[in-house]
Amino acid sequence: MARPKPASRIPDWFNLDAYSHLSELDANGWLRVVSGLRMLLDEIPDLYRTGDDDSDLDLEELEEVFVGFQEDEGRGWADWKKQEYVVDEAVFDFGSVQSLSNWTVAHMGATLDHIENGPELLVGMRTAVELETKKEFKAARKAFQSIDYLEEFSSTPFFVSLRDSRQNSGYGVGLPRRRALSVNMRAPDEILRKDFDRWLRAMRALQGHQAAKKSFTDTDFKRWVRNAYVPLLVLTKWKELTGARITYGDLCEAAFPPMRRVEVDDVRKTFLPNAKAWASLETIDALAAQAAREDEKSENSGG
Known part of the structure; x- marks a missing residue:
């Protein structure tokens, strides 16, 4: 009953x-x-x-x-x-791990244009790359040198600049969910896996970024x-x-x-x-x- x-x-x-x-x-x-x-x-x-x-x-x-x-x-x-999280091997998308698409790169560039020091870095980079495509390598080197003063900013991880920019503007938006990283494919697989594990631990340790265990x-x-x-x-x-x-x-x-x-x-x-x-x-x-x-x-x- x-x-x-x-x-x-x-x-x-x-x-x-x-x-x-x-x-x-x-x-x-x-x-x-x-x-x-x-x-x-x-x-x-x-x-x-x-x-x-x-x-x-x-x-x-x-x-x-x-x-x-x-x-x-x-x-x-x-x-x-x-x-x-659907896998699409044709575009090297493996769910939680995927290669950056052109759309993503373009979105990151457009976003960088609204971050302090971002516009100057983009202008200098466009100039240098344009000269490289014309094989004007001496002029390209000078263009790269012209933005040496932005070295600290240019070496800052994109997600850090994005986080700090949003916090400083009062939005208080948390860290972006997806992170881009560079992988040196010349390194042995064993080294890559160990280095990725270290990178992952560092990302997980950041405040406010949680995931199921x-x-x-x-x-x-x-x-x-x-x-x-x-x-x-x-x-x-x-x-x-x-x-x-x-x-x-x-x-x-x-x-x-x-x-x-x-x-x-x-x-x-x-x-x-x-x-x-x-x-x-x-x-x-x-x-x-x-x-x-x-x-x-x-x-x-x-x-």
Whole structure:
């Protein structure tokens, strides 16, 4: 017999059975769930508000949004996100690692034009390269020498100049997600791998640049289900938006199956904080990369 919902504090639309299929999902399925969940948690649009106050909500329409997620988790931006990690060997794009396209180089150059010292460097470089193409090498050397005063700036990593420029202009934008690096293909593979590992550690250590530690396994998926991450976050978001008086005890009763005994402190100190940290862009990116590899493996095996 199903355990009754406690004293109507849990909304009538909530149905724990709707989340039972989560135990069957792979990375593709979880990508759909988490990206849809992020939209539910962060993208509630103003059209559900009926006034200026945060508490002025059209509860009927808001309920439809929550029920829609509960019934199929929504698509979020799952397919679009996964596309970032699709391999295209024809253009030397291997998902998270890819060669710079002309578009990317052009975008970097156009961006550099708006960074202090960037315009001077670009003008000097264009002049020198134009002279080189005309085989006027003596004049080209002089053109390069004319921008020697920019040596410190020209040797600064592009992402550092971009970060500092945006911070100084008050935007406070974090580090760019993608980084360009130069690889000396004359070096032995073993040296390249070691040097890349050192570069990667340095990039990961930079403040504000986070990523999932590893690919997820079935053990991770099972833990997310066992600890009720999705229903906990759905009910907590409903409480936040509507002011419903849902207690931690209510969450213990509603978000877990009847045979699972869960204490209030488990939810308050562990499960809910972990769920909030889990429903992140880092998790979505890791799942997107993993899902893209699942698709590639399926295609290669003829599945």
